[in-house]
Amino acid sequence: MMDTVVNLLLENLSDILKSEAKLLYGVEAKVKLFQQELERIKGFLKDSEGKQDEFETVKAVINQIKNVTYEAEDVIDKYIVDVVIHRRRGLLDQFLHGFDHAIMLHNVDTQIETIKDKIKDIYDNKDKYNIVEGESSKAKKEEAVTVAEEVQKRRTNVEEDDVVKKIVRLSYETLPSKYKPCFLYFGIYPEDYEINVRQLIQLWIAEGFIPEDDIMSQEDVAEEYLEELIRRNLIRVESRRTDGGVKTCRIHDLLREICINESKDDNFLEVRTNINISKEGKPRRLSLHCRTDHYMLEGSCDHLSTRSLFSFNKVNYDALEYRTWLQKNFKLLRLLDMGQVKGSSFVLDEIEDLIHLRYIRTRDNSSFFLKSSIYDLWNLETLDLRGSKLFDLPPGIWKLERLRHLHMSGSQATLSDIPRRKILFNLKTLSVVCLDKKTVQQLEEGKFPNLRKLGVNFFSPGTSIEYLQRLQCLKHLSTMKVIYVDQPLGSVKGLPPNITKITLVGGFYLSETVNILGSLPKLRYLKISGKYISDELNRFKLECSDSESFQQLQVLKMKDLDIVSWNLSQGAMPALQLLVINGCEFSTNIPNDQSLKTLKEVQVFWSSQEVVEKLQNLVLNDECKLTVYGAAHQ
Template sequence: MESIYRKNGPGWQDLDDDELKSLLFKCLEDRRYLVVMDDIWEIEAWNEVSVAFPTNSNGSRVLITSRIKEVALHASSLNNSIPHIPPYELPFLDEDKSWELFSKKVFGGGTCPLELETLGRQIVKSCRGLPLAIVVLGGLLANKEKTHRTWSKYVGHVNSYLTEDRSSCMDILALSYNHLPRRLKSCFLYFGIYPEDFEIPVRQLIRLWIAEGFIRQIGNRNIEDVAEDYLEELIDWSLIQVATKRLDGGVKTCRIHDLLRDLCISESAEEKFLEVCSDIKLSPMSKCRRISIHFANHPYISSNPCESSNIRSVMGFGGVVGLESPLDKGYYLKWLCKSNKLVRVVELSNMAICCVIPKRIENLVLLRYLSISSGARHVIPNSICNLWNLETLDMRNFEIKCLPKGIWKLKKLRYLYLNGPTSLPRTDNKAGLPNLQVLTGIDLNLNSMRLFARARFPNLRKLGLRSASGRFIDIDSVVLSLSSIYPLRHLQTLKLCEFMIILSDKISLQLTKITLLDLRVCAPSTWGVLGSLTNLRILKVVGCGMFTLECNESSFCQLEVLKMAKVTNSEWTMEKGAMPRLQRLVIERCNFKTMPLDELWCLSALRDVEVLHPDPELANMLRQLQMRDGCKLQVYPPLNPFPTTN
């Protein structure tokens, strides 16, 4: 702009926007230019200014930075003669890059004294690769004595020092939060419930969001899909990090940087949105609606009763509780039932406590979400069936033989997670669970088959069946059991655990994902039946041995992902043309007598092959394998390029 000013003289600052854009266009026309625009927040802002850059096809470039992926994608997709490069997403810095940036900020052109380097690297590691945090920390230490005594004060307290000077760090991070759409702000602040460095299960997070009422229904769309879109937006805003991905490419777990977590907690405190505490002595005058309790190996927690409060959600994490603690007697739930009858969310499955469901659970009439843990077998009281608002009931850490008879009254129930094998209660009427999306840990017996066949779960999307005793299921009963779920026309995912399965007849199911876990027997004909499923995209086989997987040219025509783990003493053969759409193959701790490696690497769609802990014979085959272009092979632990000899 200085060169434009020199050329055009004083008065240019009085021009309106259109005149400025016209002036800039004329100044850049017929010139080769590089324009850098930092921190663009909105698509409209880019659209307004981009017309000022002439498309002269002479090597000119426009570089923009943005915290919002949508803005970067839009800017890189415009159709003009200036070359457009896909957005480059800046990764977090590794330890060496972090140390290099820190050293430049603290010592300028100098080097760090050897006696401070170990301590300095320890301090920098606390920044977790975030350049802004590293630069601010370096600026703080650049003006301090460069001594071991001074730097040691920062160990374990880096975030505290960074948050003290809000103008340097926290206010910069807060810009992203302030620009968030209103519908995303509560979802972002909710990350403050989790402890530092906690790897957050996305499906749990989504269920919590839904129970809290954060997700808006959009037309006929599944509300879980809308919630996933919310999470992807937060990731695109660079506020949340992807930790691990599912086989289908979706986000399995995520995490939040410590500084952004501190931002969530500080903003939540101001808005009375969330409070993080370390005990259960909660103030009855607290205005916060959500309480997240973080234990750090407390041997004993006081059981002093609390008065009624404004609490709507209670979450807990960690802790090693003494055997004599009242928490082992279900204290939390008893306390809630007595003093906090307005609670909507209870998430205690991440705590090392044993919960017993009290009969007075029915007092929590507004409860939407209940997830607890227990290491013993318990009976669920029938009073829980009076919680007519309940949407999520997660009992995966319980041993429950049978659900209470009144379970059919929970018409709003969407997720029912059981460890199993658990029997469904009998009913002679047309009772059902019309909104149920997920049902796991169910014992496959004649009663459950009958309930499936009678469409008592019309909107079920995921079903997990478990054998009561690893019993043998013959051809007729398996076909019967699978045919009984035909009325579940929305069913996409099926998980079979601890069965002996023999299939010989074709089945007409619209499944997209099947998981076979700890199979006792799996006959060759079974693979032919599974391979004939026209919509099957993901197949997982975990803990199975002594079978023959034969794939002909018409097998698994739509399969995109195949994972095989702990498969032993098995044979795998494949004809040319089988699995034409296979993109990802994962083999973990497997031992095959025969394996079609050459045929697999001829698959044109295959892009990613991951082999974890291969046996020696498979490792030797992989060493000789010639990878074709476009297909990535990952082996862990890495193979030696050549076998060692004495």
């Protein structure tokens, strides 16, 4: 595991030396030398993998490496914060604090020299204890045993519960090192917690666990990592997305216990509950399963080295007190999930000094105003404000050059103007934003050329569904969500050319829009949801009069609709495999099984017995099954 920790620091140093070299003025050369020393240490760690359980001397050296690695990361990150704060001062203040800056430079120089001495001690101890690089790898090859043999060996003279725990632990021990931090990360979640996979992946990327790839996006690499953990039975799939990807997952209690226990040894993460709320520690990652306001009063941890902070309690707490607490204790923070805080905009108003922040998430359903100071967080990759009633974004979003995912809520979230030559190349997700004239112009001008997922809202004045026909410039867009269809879509001409998944939510023109979308050549997944403002079911007509409609559609989901008409021409929907009906009523008959010959599964959620009986017509062939979830009401 420690080789992964060193790898993460090496990647962080490389990134700093490449993009923040100007902030290291005066110590850049020593940081580069330290980077070279870490490369040597990495080779030793690779050869010592698994040997620390056999030899206390190896374990002691690895603990030295862990401590010096974390110390070095703290020294460099803190120095960058201090430099930024100094440079943000006015010229007069910079002059008045010039002596302080000189002292700061001297201190960091001294700290780096001390770290180099500690690295020298590590190599001296390695030689003293005759730890030879390469010998453990050789020994492992000569003494290798299969997992099955090891399990059998560990069954001797132990109770059955111990056997289970040892087998579970062995699953972790045999896990390749690149997957271990991703697996241990599941320890941040409460017991039996249903985990949103897309949020999890964004966290992994922000933590630096997922390497960049020349061919695949980091998000796709992260999904492969998750699938590997699932394949090894370490993680359980809870639900899947329309496109078949994992939507939510869970971890077994025994495996979660391993994540927490293993993380303690490497100081990877710590969890605080009502039971251990006052326990001392120096966590790199801290997950609060107790009330956040109680922890602020009773917690005893040293947070000066904490990089990630998560709050999972659902009780609201005071935003202003929380902001003061953050500013005082978490200067090196990279990931922040504020949990259930009322007035989280007050927190974001004055955290511009937390310059290392890469990920921010809040679950606040109050009105939300952002100040432009948020754009001083130039390392930010994910800004997740879902659930809040967000108003216009202030000018300056173009400063967040590393931003990958921007999630918003509310019917009035709009984009500010972006200067002509400023482009957000890294932005993959923009959702949900009002599609008004200004937003369309930003999209047409190529301000977000690599956008993959777009969510738009037509509830506010000034929006028009016709603007969808001006998005052909979004060549990489594959997923689109449209909220409140208040006008009929006249044609698919001008829509993004590679769109494969569309979700429609509410509005009076769902029927007309859906029937037009049948002309999209690459559409494979379609979800239609009736409710948006009113609790009444939306009257819906599915009329595929063109035999060429929905030629590639594989999955059709309909929710909260009163389906008053459903007619399919012969040849329409020839590839449909999954039909999902959720809370719908049928005021009409549905097509027979001959109209949907490729259908393999029909899923029914919370619908009447009458609807279930009508859907039986679609599952007369042996290859199609009907699954009913929830009580079918009369």
